[in-house]
Amino acid sequence: MSTASGPAELPAPEHPSRLGARVRAVFGVLILLALAGAGWQLLRWEPTLLPIRxxxxxxxxxxxxxxxxxxxxxxxxxxxxxxxxxxxxxxxxxxxxxxxxxxxxxxxxxxxxxxxxxYRPVARWNFDGLVTAEGVVFRPQGQTISPNLPLLEGDDRRAPEIMARYLAWRTQLDTVSQDIERLTVDARGDWRLKLSSGVELRLGTMQVEERLARYVASALELAAAGRPLLIDLRYSNGFSVKWAPNTETGVRAHPDRVAAHASRRG
Structure with a gap:
């Protein structure tokens, strides 16, 4: 038994708007590829075409x-x-x-x-560096460090504290026409000062602000008496003095004098 079959159905022709969209998409991709290629070429040749001179x-x-x-x-x-x-x-x-x-x-x-x-250095730091007023330590390479700057010595981590005290003490000492040439604090926290007059101050580890103020209060009297080499302020309420030889004032060569008798502290 045979069956009749109708003619095969042909696919409907693609709508012109869809065809145009596909063409535009292809062109868009090609343009993007061209731009990417041009960009890559620009990056490749830009240092030569637009160098920094x-x-x-x-x-x-x-x-x-x-x-x-x-x-x-x-x-x-x-x-x-x-x-x-x-x-x-x-x-x-x-x-x-x-x-x-x-x-x-x-x-x-x-x-x-x-x-x-x-950086604006205020002082030398540990012979090989410099330090700013904010306590920033830096070590210039290949440059001469001026020996005219004061010398601060201590642990780098304590630089802000040391600098703050240097600036405050410099102001105090200026009232008696003295300046700090060298300020040192060791690992124990023992503070020492070398002043422009040549005298060394031993402040110790405690009450250093009060001890420096004690020296400032007596500085003019000490200068009138002779030329002190070392003043040890590590006493509760006094200090001892080691004098330089001075034949003009009759001060003995190396006597020790205690301004106020008291036990020495750290």
Whole structure:
């Protein structure tokens, strides 16, 4: 028994709007690929086409420091004016021991401008470093440290405390025309001062503020009596003095005098 079959159905033709959408999508993909390729080529050739030719250093920077900074940043340049990583260059600049803060910006078409704030040293620190008024210790490399600055000695971790006391004590001693040449605190916490007059003060480990005030109150009297070499203030309410030879005033060569008899403390 045979069965009759009708003609095969043909697929309906695609709507023109759908065809246009597909064509546009293909063109969009091609454009994106072209842009990506162009971008990759730009990144590849940008350091050559738009190189950084100049590095300008702004701020109160010494010539040697400026040259050192320029050489360091030149060695770290990766890319041209558009692609170089300013954050990485900032980190590289601030790794220099004398740089407190650095700010970098691009100046079209080929210049990198660097604004630098140097640390301002107030004193030498442990013979090989410098310290700022905020107690920041830094150790410049390849630079001569001025011997005219006062010398502070102590643990780096105590630098802010030592600097704070130095500044306060400097103000107190200025009232009796004295200045601090050397301030030392050892691992035990024993404080010592060497003054511009040549006298050494032993303040000990306790009540150092009161002991320094005791010296300031007696400084003019001591200066009138002779030339003290060492004043030990580690007493509860007095001090002892070791004098330098002074034939003009008749002070004996090395007598010890206790201003107020009391037991010595730390």
């Amino acid at each position: 100049f590095i300008q250093v702004e701020g109160e920077v010494h010539h040697h420091s400026s040259q050192q900074l320029q050489e360091r940043l030149t060695a770290r340049l990766r890319g041209g004016i558009l692609t170089t990583d300013l954050r990485q260059l900032q980190i590289a600049a601030e790794e220099l021991p004398w740089v407190g803060h650095a700010t970098l910006r691009r100046v079209w078409p080929d210049t990198l401008r660097v604004a630098v704030e140097e």
